[in-house]
Amino acid sequence: MIASLVLPRLIRTGSGALAEIADLLGRCGVSRPLIITDPTMVQLGYVDRLTGHLADAGIAFGLFDATEPEPTETSVISAEAILASGCEGAAFDGLVALGGGSAIDTAKALAVLGPHGGRMRDYKVPRMVDEPGLPVIAIPTTAGTGSEATRVTVITDPENDEKMLCMGLAFMPVAAILDPDLTLSLPKRVTADTGIDALTHAIEAYVSRKASPFSDQQALAAMRLIAPNLRRAFHDGEDREAREALLIGACFGGIAFSNASVALVHGMSRPIGAFFHVPHGLSNAMLLPAITRWSIPAAPKRYADCARSMGLADEAASDAFSNDALINELRALNEELGVPTPIGFGIAHERWQQLRPLMAEQALASGSPGNNPRVPSADEIIALYDEVWG
Numbered sequence: 001m002i003a004s005l006v007l008p009r010l011i012r013t014g015s016g017a018l019a020e021i022a023d024l025l026g027r028c029g030v031s032r033p034l035i036i037t038d039p040t041m042v043q044l045g046y047v048d049r050l051t052g053h054l055a056d057a058g059i060a061f062g063l064f065d066a067t068e069p070e071p072t073e074t075s076v077i078s079a080e081a082i083l084a085s086g087c088e089g090a091a092f093d094g095l096v097a098l099g100g101g102s103a104i105d106t107a108k109a110l111a112v113l114g115p116h117g118g119r120m121r122d123y124k125v126p127r128m129v130d131e132p133g134l135p136v137i138a139i140p141t142t143a144g145t146g147s148e149a150t151r152v153t154v155i156t157d158p159e160n161d162e163k164m165l166c167m168g169l170a171f172m173p174v175a176a177i178l179d180p181d182l183t184l185s186l187p188k189r190v191t192a193d194t195g196i197d198a199l200t201h202a203i204e205a206y207v208s209r210k211a212s213p214f215s216d217q218q219a220l221a222a223m224r225l226i227a228p229n230l231r232r233a234f235h236d237g238e239d240r241e242a243r244e245a246l247l248i249g250a251c252f253g254g255i256a257f258s259n260a261s262v263a264l265v266h267g268m269s270r271p272i273g274a275f276f277h278v279p280h281g282l283s284n285a286m287l288l289p290a291i292t293r294w295s296i297p298a299a300p301k302r303y304a305d306c307a308r309s310m311g312l313a314d315e316a317a318s319d320a321f322s323n324d325a326l327i328n329e330l331r332a333l334n335e336e337l338g339v340p341t342p343i344g345f346g347i348a349h350e351r352w353q354q355l356r357p358l359m360a361e362q363a364l365a366s367g368s369p370g371n372n373p374r375v376p377s378a379d380e381i382i383a384l385y386d387e388v389w390g
């Protein structure tokens with residue numbers, strides 16, 4: 001099998017790494033960046049910290065601080081107007097994304113829409129968007145999406161609520177800063193949801209039909225870092241060691257799935273997020289135990305490796321034992337991290353029932369279920385939506 005690898009050119013990690021933003025911009029050839037962030041980053045003082053470093057280095061910049069959680073195309077278009085207005089009479093020549101996956105995904109979409117125009121739906125899969133866009137420097141403040149190291153962005157179409165998957169070289173950040181200090185303020189709920197998202201990336205990349213020896217190593221390393229540290233960071237947000245492990249683990253998970261793929265959990269999760277406004281990691285978490293149980297018969301050895309990497313079974317344990325341990329742990333993790341069922345989240349049963357066929361259709365259209373070790377039909381996806389309901 002021929003595997004293809006895509007990575008950022010430069011990743012700088014460690015406590016305090018944000019202070020090196022000016023040097024990083026210089027090395028990437030960016031002299032007038034537009035910062036893409038959200039109001040929470042402003043309130044936490046992170047934007048002031050970032051812009052202080054830029055001002056100290058004499059770098060002119062612009063600011064768009066209105067990205068939305070689970071971004072729609074509408075918010076990307078608002079940023080497009082600021083991008084077009086330029087900076088001190090010259091065009092912006094790069095984007096600095098500061099925030100969670102939503103800010104980074106918004107910047108990636110803008111990096112393509114800005115120079116190339118059109119609508120986001122023009123760029124969704126199966127199209128591969130390889131045209132060079134504006135360089136993006138990603139600074140994640142959650143340990144989840146791994147978006148700082150993926151060639152993927154997800155933007156919702158406001159006209160039909162579809163979470164559009166967009167892929168290609170144009171969406172890979174040129175550089176990233178992983179500074180765990182920026183994740184210390186994450187609330188518990190966000191820590192849990194983003195952490196389970198990262199774990200899902202690692203598991204799905206490892207069992208994916210597109211897995212390669214490179215993505216396997218990234219996925220297994222991600223599981224080793226995330227599994228023992230997610231509960232720690234959830235219960236004690238100031239646990240710096242756990243925060244750093246999660247941030248690096250999430251980045252590895254992003255590299256793994258970006259170079260392999262995600263699978264059925266993500267395929268079924270995006271429509272739940274789009275129709276019922278469930279945060280991305282939470283809708284993954286609602287699905288992960290049931291989809292794992294359903295998929296194991298098609299790849300028992302692979303799932304057993306996941307259990308071993310997560311420290312749930314030793315190397316000598318049988319695949320059957322390891323698979324049971326994995327399902328039990330995913331259920332226990334949801335319980336401890338307070339993940340609700342769809343009914344517990346407050347979703348109306350009638351609407352869930354009505355939308356299942358459309359959700360199944362959108363899941364299949366994204367291509368992700370086709371990468372799952374056990375590939376479902378539309379009817380099987382509908383049955384799985386029934387199973388996770390409550």
Ligand SMILES: [Fe+2]
Nearest residue numbers: 145197201280
């Ligand atoms: Fe994800």
